[in-house]
Each structure stands twice: as C-alpha cells, then as structure tokens.
Amino acid sequence: AQSVAQPEDQVNVAEGNPLTVKCTYSVSGNPYLFWYVQYPNRGLQFLLKYITGDNLVKGSYGFEAEFNKSQTSFHLKKPSALVSDSALYFCAVRPDTGGFKTIFGAGTRLFVKA
Amino acid sequence: DGGITQSPKYLFRKEGQNVTLSCEQNLNHDAMYWYRQDPGQGLRLIYYSQIVNDFQKGDIAEGYSVSREKKESFPLTVTSAQKNPTAFYLCASSINPGHGYTFGSGTRLTVV
Numbered sequence: 001a002q003s004v005a006q007p008e009d010q011v012n013v014a015e016g017n018p019l020t021v022k023c024t025y026s027v028s029g030n031p032y033l034f035w036y037v038q039y040p041n042r043g044l045q046f047l048l049k050y051i052t053g054d055n056l057v058k059g060s061y062g063f064e065a066e067f068n069k070s071q072t073s074f075h076l077k078k079p080s081a082l083v084s085d086s087a088l089y090f091c092a093v094r095p096d097t098g099g100f101k102t103i104f105g106a107g108t109r110l111f112v113k114a
Numbered sequence: 115d116g117g118i119t120q121s122p123k124y125l126f127r128k129e130g131q132n133v134t135l136s137c138e139q140n141l142n143h144d145a146m147y148w149y150r151q152d153p154g155q156g157l158r159l160i161y162y163s164q165i166v167n168d169f170q171k172g173d174i175a176e177g178y179s180v181s182r183e184k185k186e187s188f189p190l191t192v193t194s195a196q197k198n199p200t201a202f203y204l205c206a207s208s209i210n211p212g213h214g215y216t217f218g219s220g221t222r223l224t225v226v
C-alpha cells in the first residue's frame with residue numbers, strides 16, 4: 001500500500017537553531033512531493049514541492065527540502081528557526097500514475113522555543 | 115484575490131440531522147476535494163471531483179455525500195448515517211497534479 005510516514009509527532013528546537021522535519025514515503029514510480037504548513041484552526045498552506053531536478057528545493061518562509069530517491073525521503077529543513085515557525089507540518093505525496101489524489105502524512109508539530 | 119471559501123466556520127449538528135458544508139472556489143481549478151482532519155490522524159480523503167458532474171469516493175466516504183453541479187462549487191453533506199462526524203473539514207482544489215493544493219480555511223463540525 002502507498003503511504004507517507006512522518007516519524008516524529010513533535011519536534012522541539014530553540015530559536016536560531018536549524019530544524020529538520022522528517023518524511024519518508026512508500027510510493028512507486030516518480031511521485032510529486034509536497035510540504036504544507038497549518039496554523040491553528042486554519043487550512044493548510046503550500047510551502048514547497050519537488051517534481052524533478054535539483055534534489056534541494058527552496059520554498060516559502062526560508063524553508064527548503066531535501067529529496068533523496070534511494071532513501072525515499074523528503075525532509076523539510078530551515079537553517080535558523082523562528083518562534084513563528086511553530087505550527088503543524090504535513091508531508092504529502094502524489095503518485096505519478098495519473099489522477100489527482102494525494103496521500104498525506106499524519107503531521108509533525110514543530111515547537112520553536114524563544 | 116482568488117481562493118477557496120468554506121462556510122460556515124463553525125457548525126453544530128444535532129443527532130439525526132443532515133448538514134451541508136459549503137465550498138466555493140474562484141481559481142478556475144478543475145479538481146476539488148474534501149478532507150476530514152482528526153487529531154493525530156492527518157488528513158483523510160472523503161470525496162473528490164476532477165470535473166463537473168463527476169465525483170469519486172475517497173477513503174472514508176460512508177455517511178457523506180457531495181455534488182458538483184458547477185465548477186466553482188463542491189458542497190459536502192454530512193448525513194445522519196455518519197456516526198462520528200465531529201471533526202475539522204477541509205476543502206481543497208488543484209489545477210493539475212504538479213501544482214499542489216489550495217486549501218480553504220476549514221469548517222469545524224461538532225455534534226451536540
């Protein structure tokens with residue numbers, strides 16, 4: 001079965017430190033990969049995507065993600081965390097087998113301490 | 115500005131009632147989706163529609179119904195057959211698989 005795993009329910013970092021939110025997937029072929037962020041009682045906002053090309057993808061608000069095909073991972077990173085980055089982050093994968101369905105991970109809550 | 119509008123923001127349902135959640139988009143996107151979000155479970159797909167007058171069941175369609183009479187609108191009805199409807203409901207749209215989703219701000223449904 002196709003799946004997306006975010007192994008950490010919560011990630012805690014100090015402001016100014018680098019952060020990583022992990023994502024691995026089990027999807028055949030060459031899927032499209034996405035990261036979204038959700039603030040309390042709001043919808044999800046698109047952060048970045050990987051379709052093809054450079055393995056390091058840059059997105060909104062200083063976030064970037066590193067694609068590793070051999071490890072089927074797509075980890076979200078930021079060099080210097082801000083308190084305002086505290087939110088719920090979702091990794092998502094859309095198989096390239098046609099159709100419009102996307103599989104979401106369970107989400108990782110990021111808490112940045114001042 | 116283009117976007118997706120969900121209404122109402124909060125909705126309370128009595129036992130045995132059907133309720134309808136509205137989702138309207140002005141992005142000219144072909145595909146629209148309904149997701150349910152429960153704490154710790156991420157997003158689960160209820161229904162999706164790729165074109166007008168066509169829609170498909172997602173992973174948890176039981177107890178829900180949808181219609182897609184216009185490109186802009188994709189309302190979701192939570193029927194009395196849905197035994198545990200309390201959740202946060204998210205509507206989304208996309209123009210094609212490579213562009214990702216645009217989400218509405220959600221409707222929080224509570225059974226009273």
